[in-house]
Amino acid sequence: MAGLLEGKSALVTGGGSGIGRATALAFAREGAWVAVADLTLERAQETVGAIEAAGGQAVAIACDVTEEEAVAAMVAAAVSAFGGLDCAFNNAGIAPFQVNAAGVKAADLAPEAWQRILDVNLTGVWRCLRHEVAQMRRQGGGAIVNTASIAGLLGLPTAAAYVASKHAVVGLTRAAAVDHAEEGIRVNAVCPGYIETPMTEDSMRRRGERIMARVPLARMGQAEEIAQAVTFLCSDRASFVTGAAWTVDGGYAAV
Template sequence: MPGLLDGKSALVTGAGSGIGRATALAFAREGAWVAAADLKLEAAQETARMVEAAGGQAVAIEVDVTDDAAVAAMVQAAVKAFGGLDCAFNNAGIAPYQVNAAGQKIADVAPEAWQQLLDVNLTGVWRCLRHEVAQMRTQGGGAIVNTASVAGLVGLPSSSAYVASKHGVVGLTRTAAADHAEENIRVNAVCPGYIETPMTEDTMRRKGERILARVPMARMGRPEEIAEAVVWLCSDRASFVTGAAWTVDGGYSAV
């Protein structure tokens, strides 16, 4: 049986671990050629090796999504490797603890921490969209998914910069979808809840018990569960879906 993405090329940022790695593997399982991009080249290379070990084709690319020239080069490298760009998953992001802002209320967040979080999580997505859309225009269309979060749908105490960045991704996604629908480019977002990845370890260590008490399914999600949503959104089965923010959170935002 053919895969959902047979013969398509896919680009994943933040592909070196967690949701990005799981999605790169899922893309390959469904028949796509995968460009695995990450700030840490060794991590991207490991993901590419995992894809190839499972029978797929992949290339590894080093990218800093805060550098516009690097993002442009990433897209060009993916196109050079596979002849085009059909699907993109803009997943690279950072958490508050990575900029020393974990657990801080608005008045306590340093301006530098605020700026860095938004530069990666929001402006980084815009940079990727900009170059991906430019390429997809030349091909007659494509599908893009951005990683937002439940933090893009609700407020979270002591997470102002992260929440602002993820709300921004949801708004950016909807506007990009409206801007480019006539060009056959679909743009959606996935909104994960608390998922078992390195990024959530600090938060779960500090307040995991309280968080899980609010999740109706009473557990964290797995990266593979987010990957399945991304694959579907990139596939032709989602041909009438654009501008959506798909929540995959075990019911966290429903209560």
Template sequence: MIGILAGKSALVTGGASGIGRAAALAMAREGARVAVSDLTEDGAATTVALINAAGGKAIAIGANVSIEADVAAMVGRSVAAFGRLDCAFNNAGVSTRNVGAAGQRTHEMSQDSFDAMLAVNLTGVFLCMKYEIVQMLDQGGGSIVNTASVAGLVGLPMASSYVAAKHGVVGITKTAAMEYAKDKIRVNCVNPGYIKTPMTAAAMALRFDELMTKVPMSRLGTPDEIAEAVVWMLSDRASFMTGASQVIDGGYYAA
């Protein structure tokens, strides 16, 4: 069976875990060659091993998306390995917990923690797009999906910096979609609700029942349920979709 990404070359950031790993596996299953990137090459290598074991083709790249030189090298290695870059999933991200701001209201957050959040969750997406788009312009097109969140569309108490970064991702997605539409580069974002990954494990252990009252389906989503949509959005089947925020959240945003 021919997959919907057959013949495509893809890049995933945050590919060692959660949504990024599920997306990398789904892309490979749909026929793409996949550059799997994460903070360390070792982390990405586990995902690559899973892809290779299933008969796919992948390479592992270590890169910190908040460091421009890392991102430039990451895109360069990906193109060197596979010849072009058709599909990019800019997904690496951190939570308030990772930057020492869990449970803090806006006035309680330090500037350092706010900056650390934006460095990964917003500047990281900007840097990835910057280098991916240069390659896509050069080759005559491509498709980008950025990971935002429902927190890119609504407020979320105790998560000011995360919400600011994810609203920023929605904004840069819309703007780039307009800027590059005539260059045949589509740019969209996916807006997951609560998904079962290491990022949400601690919060769910503490507040699962309370958080689920806000979700009409009353459950967490799985990384695979995000990956399915991302693969489709990256594929040529989504040829008229650009600048969109695709919510996948068990009804959270609709409620």
């Protein structure tokens, strides 16, 4: 039976860890050729190695999504590797603890921490989307998924810059979906809840019990469970889905 993404070419940012790695592997299992991008080539190569070991095809690309030239080169490299770009998962992101802002309230954030989170999580997505749309336009269409979060729908404690960046990713997703629909480009967001990856280790250590008490399914999600949703949104099965912000959160945002 043909895979959901058979014959498609795909790009994943933040593909060297967590949700990005699981999604790159899922894309490849469903028949896509995958360009795996991350901050360091080594991380991206580890994911490519896992894809190749499972019989898939992938290339590794080093790219910092805060650097315009690197983002342009990343999209160009993906296109030249596979002759086009059908699916893009804009997923690279950072959490407050990565800018020394764990446990810091909104008004107490250092301006540099605020700026860095916005630059990676929001402007990084827009930088990637610009170049992806330019290619998809030339081809006559494509599908883009941006990683937002339940923090894109709700206020969470001591995460103001993160929450603001993810709300903005949902807004950017909706606006881009409207703007590019007539060009055959679908743009959606996935809104993960608490998923077991390196990113959540810090908050789970600090307030894991309180968080889990709020999750109707009473557990953390697995990166693979996000990968399944993203694969569907990128596939032709989601042909009428655009501008959506899809929660995959064990019911967190439903309470």
